[in-house]
Amino acid sequence: MKISSMLSSGGRTFSFEFYPPKKEEDIPALKSAIAELKSLGPDFVSITLSQKYMPKWSFASISNTLALSGVLKHEFSLEVMAHLTTEIIRDRQTLDETLKLVKILGLDNVLALRGDLTPDREGERCFSYASDLVPAVKSGGDFCVGVAAYPEKHPEAPSLEEDVRRLKQKLDAGGEFAITQVFFDNEAFFRFRDAAAAAGVSAPIIPGLMPPTSLRQSDNFVVSQGISVPAALSAGLEKHGGDKEALFAFGLDYAVKQAEDLLSAGVPGLHFYTFNRSRATREVFRRLNPARAA
Numbered sequence: 001m002k003i004s005s006m007l008s009s010g011g012r013t014f015s016f017e018f019y020p021p022k023k024e025e026d027i028p029a030l031k032s033a034i035a036e037l038k039s040l041g042p043d044f045v046s047i048t049l050s051q052k053y054m055p056k057w058s059f060a061s062i063s064n065t066l067a068l069s070g071v072l073k074h075e076f077s078l079e080v081m082a083h084l085t086t087e088i089i090r091d092r093q094t095l096d097e098t099l100k101l102v103k104i105l106g107l108d109n110v111l112a113l114r115g116d117l118t119p120d121r122e123g124e125r126c127f128s129y130a131s132d133l134v135p136a137v138k139s140g141g142d143f144c145v146g147v148a149a150y151p152e153k154h155p156e157a158p159s160l161e162e163d164v165r166r167l168k169q170k171l172d173a174g175g176e177f178a179i180t181q182v183f184f185d186n187e188a189f190f191r192f193r194d195a196a197a198a199a200g201v202s203a204p205i206i207p208g209l210m211p212p213t214s215l216r217q218s219d220n221f222v223v224s225q226g227i228s229v230p231a232a233l234s235a236g237l238e239k240h241g242g243d244k245e246a247l248f249a250f251g252l253d254y255a256v257k258q259a260e261d262l263l264s265a266g267v268p269g270l271h272f273y274t275f276n277r278s279r280a281t282r283e284v285f286r287r288l289n290p291a292r293a294a
């Protein structure tokens with residue numbers, strides 16, 4: 001089922017993101033996380049595409065993403081969205097071959113991204129930005145296409161306004177909804193949502209959440225992505241940083257409150273970055289929506 005149909009029927013989507021296992025030994029833990037999270041009844045799951053661990057093997061990265069997508073779709077009967085990036089899919093032929101496999105797997109949904117830049121890889125790219133990939137995916141089949149959004153702007157963007165214009169561009173090119181980067185400051189999300197609406201964005205924007213149950217303020221992704229850490233979160237991280245379980249409990253409370261505020265502000269869904277673990281997401285979900293998590 002297309003995610004656009006789920007969103008247009010007025011319901012809220014709850015979704016989980018996984019990445020393909022890096023090593024064979026990671027597979028059992030991943031499968032048990034998936035089984036536990038499946039019991040919560042997510043509307044869809046999404047599978048990342050990255051070449052971090054296989055820098056020279058683009059097609060191996062694509063295969064990993066599609067293999068896990070196939071397992072989730074057919075072994076676990078979940079609705080799946082595969083991520084595709086212009087950094088890995090650099091020409092039309094690779095895109096066509098990838099989309100053929102996406103179709104064979106019976107997937108209806110694709111997240112079209114530029115991807116994290118890999119300066120070490122040589123060669124021309126046929127698609128420079130996500131806005132180039134979106135129409136290429138649309139023309140390759142009857143897919144629902146989502147895109148990424150950045151409440152605190154993409155780190156390379158000169159300003160939030162410019163980044164919002166780029167978001168509109170990829171939605172106008174055929175993107176049907178957006179999922180955001182992780183954020184911890186709901187006010188930043190609301191400002192971004194207002195700026196997007198003022199720029200003419202009408203597509204649903206689904207917040208991306210990561211329960212900060214093991215976060216450190218100095219974590220590379222927080223710093224490199226320019227994700228702000230509000231004072232209340234910062235104080236909690238400082239206070240509980242030396243005690244794993246206390247930090248976990250604090251992070252859960254923070255995430256539940258963040259999610260509740262977002263839901264009461266009418267967001268069209270919540271997307272959880274699971275990092276292939278189930279405990280934090282399961283706990284947040286149980287406290288948010290006990291009926292689903294029963």
Ligand code: FAD
Pocket residue numbers: 047048049050083084085111112113114115116117128129130131147148149154155156157162163166170179180181182208
């Ligand atoms: P784009 O929309 O192409 O934007 C990239 C930058 O270029 C932005 O600064 C934008 O403002 C600017 N820009 C856009 N269009 C133009 C233009 N025409 N001219 C000039 N500037 C322009 N990365 C992965 O590698 N694999 C994944 O699976 C993955 N999944 C993700 C899922 C989500 C929900 C999110 C939010 C991010 C994900 N990422 C993933 C990270 C993402 O790929 C990086 O943030 C990447 O740097 C940007 O991708 P994008 O699709 O947002 O790029």
